[in-house]
Structures are given as structure tokens and as C-alpha cells.
Amino acid sequence: MTWTLPEPMLSSPVPEPRLRPGWAAELKWDGFRALVSVEAGKVVLRSRRGTLMGPAFPEIVAGATQLPDATALDGELVVWEEGRLAFERLQDRLQRRGAGAARAADQAPTHFVAFDLLRMSGTDTTGWPYRRRRAALESLFAARRLTAPWALCPSTTEEATVREWLTWAAVGMEGVVFKRLDSPYQPAVRGWQKYKVRDTTEAIVGAVTGSVGSPSGLLLGRYDDEGRLQYVGRTTTLARATGNAIGSHLTPGEPGHPWTGWTFSAGWGTRETLTVTLVQPELVVEIGVDVARDAGGRWRHPARLHRPRTDLAPTDVPQMATPP
DSSP states (O other), X not given: OOOXXXXXXXXXXXXXXXXXXXXXXXXXXXXXXXXXXXXXXXXXXXXXXXXXXXXXXXXXXXXXXXXXXXXXXXXXXXXXXXXXXXXXXXXXXXXXXXXXXXXXXXXXXXXXXXXXXXXXXXXXXXXXXXHHHHHHHHHHHHHHTOOTTEEEOOEEOOXXXXXXXXXXXXXXXXXXXXXXXXXXXXXXXXXXXXXXXEEEEEEEEXXXXXXXXXXXXXXXXXXXTTSOEEEEXXXXXXXXXXXXXXXXXXXXXXXXXXXXXXXXXXXXTOOOBOXXXXXXXXXXXEEEEESOBOTTSOBSSOBEEEEEOTTXXXXXXXXXXXXX
């Protein structure tokens, strides 16, 4: 019977980073989830949703010669650039092929951070408990002396180490993933847990989706060090009652609005643009954001609205973060 890559095991969010007895923790990376297998010289690099990504990441395919035959790994594709994880570099790589992909691999090489072993020299390891799979993965890296593009994801059972990891948000580490030591690898099952580092901060409402009186979403801005209002992200969809409450504080944008003529993307990986209405950049809101930012300092994931801060002026809001 031909062996094929399984569906990836998944995780569910938890509200606090508590490492319980019988569990291990791993770093959560800001990258692309990927599974890779090598058999008889054929390399398959697949995304979480099943997209074949080998042509876009030739350095990973070439690096598979370091792995034993009939071996498969689960992990994360990452690019490390100027002291931080650069998700936008990965995003740019997806559509590249041939010579373009090879040039991109030279300019900003991708690494595969392995965190699970699915097959080892022909033996399916998904039924093994995590602690056994982890030991075998560490032995694989040591015995084969794996080098770039391969990297081993750190794992710990020490609470102090988890607390230290949670301070690494500035370089793009998103949080931690918790895995039960005695758990097998369960394809498509949310048997792991994840905690994402989030921060509470403020931003200025510069535009909305939906109506001004009852917006369905807010487009957020911050001033840069030259006094220009820059777009930094948007909120998740607002409940109707929340939109009504926010709308009571908004006024339509006037001529000369700093975002006049701008277009805003509906999200990463899409060319779709949002239909927005400009509002006067006067309302400050408190939001919850995670640590993932693009190279320009914008929040890559939608923010969660906490409350309007009518007690604050736009000048009280922190300036737009300068990329590291």
C-alpha cells in the first residue's frame, strides 16, 4: 500500500499559557504550516490545506536529500530576516516558480522548522505517543546532522521556559502550542492547544466598512513620526449593537482626509479590496491584537475591539511602530 501524507493535526485556542502535568510546550511560529515527505527521490511539500508548494520553495525540496528515504515531517516554513520572522516574504514566495523561485530562495531562504515526525525510514509513527515521536525526531536531527533548511522546533516541559518564550513576541514568535505527552498524532483532530500572545493597545478609527452610523468593521490608523496617519489594520466584524454604539461617536470624513484615494485589501493572499467610508480620524478605540506584523508594522490579523476611548485624543495614541 502506498503511504501518503496524513491531514495535519490541529489545535484549539486556550485563554492562558498554563503548562499542565503530562503536557509539553513548543514555540508557535509566524509562518506557513507544511508537511514534507521523501520517498524514492520524490519530495512532496504540502500546505495545511493540501496545496503542493514544492515549486515555490526549491530550497526545501533540494534539502530533502539530507533526510532518510521514506520519511515525513510536520512543521512550519519560516523566513528569518533582520532579526525577525518575515511572514510577508513567505507570502511573496507562493506565486513564484522556476527561476523566480530560485532567485527568491537565494535572497531570502526559507527554513522548515520540524515539530513532529510522521514517518521514519518506512515506519508510520503517527500512532506513537508524542514523547516517543519527539525523541525519534531529536535522534533524526542528531544522527543525520541536519543543517539548513532544516531546523528543530524547541520543546519543553518546564514552566519557566514557557514564560521566557512568551517574551519573544518582538521577533515574531506568536505564542506556544501544548501537546499531551501520551497523545498519538491524530489527523484533522484538534487535540493540541495553542496560546497566542495578545496585547491591548489603542488606535484611531480612520474609515469603516458598512455605514458610518452602524459600522460592521473599523479601519485603524496611527500617526508616524512625520505626522502622517498610516493604516495599521482593521477589526474583526462588529456585532450590530457594538456597531451602533461606535457609530454614535463617528462623523463622515471631510475633504482632505489623509486616506483620500486609498484602497484597502480585504486580507492576506487576496486581491479583493474593501468598500470603505472615510470618517474623521477623531475616535480612539482600545483593541486587542496579536504579535504578527508585516514589514511595514501593520497588524496582520484583525484586531478585537474592546471599547471606545473617548477620554483619549488621537495624539495620545502610540506612534506607528517602526519595523525592527
